Amino acid sequence: MRIGILAQNKEINYTGINKVTIGTVSKLCELTDDDITFIGRTDWLKLDVPYVPFVPATDRLLLLDYMLEDNHFDVIHSHFRPFDFSSKYKCAKILTIHDLLPVLFPDYCPPDYKRYFVECVRKSAERADAIITVSGSTKRDVVDHFGINEEKIHVVYNGLYPDKSVEDMRTSEIAALKGKRYLLSVSAVGKIKNQPGIVRAFADYKTKNPDSDLKLVFTGPVRQYENIRIILEDYKEFIDDIVVTGYVSEEELAWVYLNAEAVIYASFYEGFGLPILEAMHFGKAVISSNTSSMPEVGGDAVEYCDPNDIGSIEEAIRKVIDDEEHRRSLEKKAKERALVFSYDRAARETLEIYKSFR
Amino acid sequence: MRHNELYKIIEDLIKPAGYDAFKDHKIVAMVAIDEELRFDRCIKAIVENGSDILFLIVAHARMYDYISGKNSGNVKVCCWKGRYDDGVADAIFDMSGGANPDAFLYFSEQEMNRRDSNLIHVAELLSSKNPELETFCNSIGDELYRISDPVTLDQAYKEYDEVSERLYRSGNSE
Numbered sequence: 001m002r003i004g005i006l007a008q009n010k011e012i013n014y015t016g017i018n019k020v021t022i023g024t025v026s027k028l029c030e031l032t033d034d035d036i037t038f039i040g041r042t043d044w045l046k047l048d049v050p051y052v053p054f055v056p057a058t059d060r061l062l063l064l065d066y067m068l069e070d071n072h073f074d075v076i077h078s079h080f081r082p083f084d085f086s087s088k089y090k091c092a093k094i095l096t097i098h099d100l101l102p103v104l105f106p107d108y109c110p111p112d113y114k115r116y117f118v119e120c121v122r123k124s125a126e127r128a129d130a131i132i133t134v135s136g137s138t139k140r141d142v143v144d145h146f147g148i149n150e151e152k153i154h155v156v157y158n159g160l161y162p163d164k165s166v167e168d169m170r171t172s173e174i175a176a177l178k179g180k181r182y183l184l185s186v187s188a189v190g191k192i193k194n195q196p197g198i199v200r201a202f203a204d205y206k207t208k209n210p211d212s213d214l215k216l217v218f219t220g221p222v223r224q225y226e227n228i229r230i231i232l233e234d235y236k237e238f239i240d241d242i243v244v245t246g247y248v249s250e251e252e253l254a255w256v257y258l259n260a261e262a263v264i265y266a267s268f269y270e271g272f273g274l275p276i277l278e279a280m281h282f283g284k285a286v287i288s289s290n291t292s293s294m295p296e297v298g299g300d301a302v303e304y305c306d307p308n309d310i311g312s313i314e315e316a317i318r319k320v321i322d323d324e325e326h327r328r329s330l331e332k333k334a335k336e337r338a339l340v341f342s343y344d345r346a347a348r349e350t351l352e353i354y355k356s357f358r
Numbered sequence: 359m360r361h362n363e364l365y366k367i368i369e370d371l372i373k374p375a376g377y378d379a380f381k382d383h384k385i386v387a388m389v390a391i392d393e394e395l396r397f398d399r400c401i402k403a404i405v406e407n408g409s410d411i412l413f414l415i416v417a418h419a420r421m422y423d424y425i426s427g428k429n430s431g432n433v434k435v436c437c438w439k440g441r442y443d444d445g446v447a448d449a450i451f452d453m454s455g456g457a458n459p460d461a462f463l464y465f466s467e468q469e470m471n472r473r474d475s476n477l478i479h480v481a482e483l484l485s486s487k488n489p490e491l492e493t494f495c496n497s498i499g500d501e502l503y504r505i506s507d508p509v510t511l512d513q514a515y516k517e518y519d520e521v522s523e524r525l526y527r528s529g530n531s532e
Contacts, residue, residue: 053361066521
């Protein structure tokens with residue numbers, strides 16, 4: 001069987017969806033002798049997988065007919081980009097949908113992207129033979145908002161990439177954080193991630209606990225820095241307690257997780273919520289939103305909060321930071337919970353879906 | 359033309375380049391959409407190879423304050439809102455004060471992306487005033503690519519889309 005993979009955009013700093021692609025495809029290559037080929041260049045993914053020529057377009061439904069005239073596939077699986085081809089090709093179409101953010105939170109997305117997503121992803125989903133969602137929550141969203149028959153939607157959870165045990169991971173210290181007690185937030189900067197809510201709740205906590213030496217650390221890629229500037233402008237008195245590291249290497253990320261007092265992820269909406277899983281893998285107590293997919297990932301190993309309620313976020317911070325016994329209990333549960341998710345499992349489940357089209 | 363043949367033409371038009379490609383350039387036009395740090399790294403790499411360059415920067419509204427507050431002297435910047443259409447070339451010519459840019463650089467997510475065809479068209483318009491103009495794409499990872507013939511690339515992208523669309527329609531109607 002020849003399997004074609006359409007990946008997400010080029011990235012050098014691997015985050016979210018590209019981690020899912022690398023994690024799943026590298027395990028797939030170990031599990032099967034089937035021919036796995038990328039559609040379009042992906043040398044930046046550092047996977048030893050061949051590719052067929054294809055010019056991507058990140059603003060439209062990708063029509064693959066021209067490419068299929070010269071290249072045969074039995075299955076084409078897009079990890080993000082909406083695609084289609086005419087019915088004359090005997091090839092299964094599989095589309096992974098990570099979330100329905102532009103449908104559910106249109107005000108949080110640029111208009112062009114919203115149009116692209118609503119029109120193109122919806123059409124691709126309707127035309128797909130199978131859809132993979134990364135959580136049951138996203139599956140429900142796809143059924144409810146795209147009207148897709150739930151029988152063709154398969155839930156395949158994300159895993160951890162790299163999938164090394166904590167003991168085997170190389171770490172690299174961030175000098176500015178050495179010896180500091182900090183609450184860690186790992187994500188890109190964006191309205192949906194609720195950084196202002198986290199800062200406000202942290203500021204409330206610090207106001208109520210003026211002797212606390214706790215700091216708040218934001219780690220992750222920052223594209224539009226004015227978002228961070230606007231947040232910090234309103235909290236100048238806490239400027240020394242809030243650290244923005246920007247994107248960090250895998251080794252530095254491991255270090256910031258390992259040395260964090262706890263991790264907070266108070267996003268309004270997620271299709272999965274990879275940082276929750278990463279934090280649990282490092283045995284950290286996690287404060288997470290009680291919405292969308294996040295309870296599905298965190299199970300009973302997480303302290304939940306309402307991301308729309310600053311008081312709820314602040315209360316969760318207080319419980320996790322001030323109650324050491326509670327924090328230790330969450331840390332213990334977190335390690336066990338993280339074992340549920342792996343790309344080995346994801347690849348096996350994905351392969352079963354491919355095989356159903358043999 | 360077969361798909362793989364057309365792709366070979368496209369691939370041959372876009373080749374990796376080093377930032378020393380700017381060492382002989384005097385006026386570099388740029389379109390800066392977002393990612394301040396990536397923009398800074400790119401400017402730094404260019405200036406290291408040609409310190410007397412005049413930059414004409416069309417900046418997205420969210421980048422405008424950052425760029426105009428940080429740079430002066432050899433930088434002219436204008437604020438841009440909306441789609442990056444042919445008006446970008448007019449804005450560059452307005453800033454140039456009659457002198458034609460000899461290089462054009464835009465930022466992209468990929469070294470090749472049909473989404474950028476509007477910027478390729480801007481390169482075509484700038485080339486019409488200066489046939490010696492060189493076009494560059496800064497791809498994620500600070501990699502630099504030189505587009506050797508934006509006119510042909512634009513035609514190839516159009517051919518690519520037209521054939522794909524035609525095959526898609528005829529295949530679905532069979």
